Amino acid sequence: MNASTLTRGGRAGKQKAAPAIEGAARAGFTARGVIYLLVGLLALQIAFGDSGKQADQGGALEEVASKPFGEVVLWALGVGVVGMALWRLSEAIFGAAGPDGNKPKKRLASAGRAVFYGFVAYSVISFAAGAGGSGSSDGKSRDATAKAMDLPAGRWLVGIAGVVILCAGLWMVVQAARRKYHKHMRLTDMSRKVRQGVDVTGVGGGVARGLVFAVAGGFAVRAAWDYEPDKAKGMDDTLRSFAETPVGPWLLVLIAVGLMLFGLFSFAMARYRKV
Incomplete structure (x- = not known):
């Protein structure tokens, strides 16, 4: 089996998984957006004197948990970040979108991002499950x-x-x-x-x-x-x-x-x- 055969196989696998991969990626970006919006808002409150807030992922999750239907939203965020990790993992395996998506350095970068978002997802889901996994x-x-x-x-x-x-x-x-x-x-x-x-x-x-x-x-x-x-x-x-x-x-x-x-x-x- 030569390299071209492996490449064709990878492309075929990516095409079959494309709808699921796309949905996971878009859910991941949405979850990331919510977290950064909340962290920015908490940092803004600290700047204006509310030093009791924690301007990081843990503070953002606590803010979500304090709202009506907060637990549901927390689980949705956790699932979204899992989606981001899986999408990055798919890029490491199948290659990213674009003409240079199959280059080794691109795949390696995607693998690193998959690990990073995997840790973030674990933290969010642990928090949602009541394990206090986020922390300071x-x-x-x-x-x-x-x-x-x-x-x-x-x-x-x-x-x-x-x-x-x-x-x-x-x-x-x-x-x-x-x-x-x-x-x-x-x-x-x-x-x-x-x-x-x-x-x-x-x-x-x-x-x-x-x-x-x-x-x-x-x-x-x-x-x-x-x-x-x-x-x-x-x-x-x-x-x-x-x-x-x-x-x-x-x-x-x-x-x-x-x-x-x-x-x-x-x-x-x-x-x-x-x-």
């Missing part, structure tokens, strides 16, 4: 950093992980600013106003999201450099750090609005993303 991102970050530093060469591992996250965040910023998401979307299906709205949310939201990742990575690098696990920060503490800059809470306001824009952009991806 700050506590998880400190605990994971402390355990990693106890390993041989653990300090280096944490530092390298921090550099990777920092670089990934900067890459997100550049990709969003250059509107690289255009190649993944059905632009011809959009009206002029819709496309303008997608660009506002895609650029603003992508830049804000990338900055949060980059700053979180920077904190991990500092924790490794100083050999102090407590200096590693999850999303909540990372967002709060924006309010501690010389411009006060206004930078956090901008980041919060950006995360909400990214939530709206995720809804646009659910509608127009090539799958």
Whole structure:
């Protein structure tokens, strides 16, 4: 069996699973949009003095759970994120949409995203099931950093992980600013106003999201450099750090609005993303 036979087999398998894969992907983008909208809203409340809120995935899930029919919505979000993980897994197995979707680096990137969304899905479903699986991102970050530093060469591992996250965040910023998401979307299906709205949310939201990742990575690098696990920060503490800059809470306001824009952009991806 040669490579071309395997490729044809993969394409045939993807075509058969296409309807299910597309539905899973669009459900995943919708769930991601809800979570980012809520995280942005919680960060905005923190910027205006409501320090009791937790601006991360756990805080977003708690906010959902406190509303009528919250449990139903939580399960729907969990199923949606599972869909996102399965879609990314299908890209790793069958290849992604587009002419270069079968390249090894694309498949590897999809595999990494599948693992990431798999962890997110487990966290959301655990929360929905009442296991408290979400928890504080700050506590998880400190605990994971402390355990990693106890390993041989653990300090280096944490530092390298921090550099990777920092670089990934900067890459997100550049990709969003250059509107690289255009190649993944059905632009011809959009009206002029819709496309303008997608660009506002895609650029603003992508830049804000990338900055949060980059700053979180920077904190991990500092924790490794100083050999102090407590200096590693999850999303909540990372967002709060924006309010501690010389411009006060206004930078956090901008980041919060950006995360909400990214939530709206995720809804646009659910509608127009090539799958």
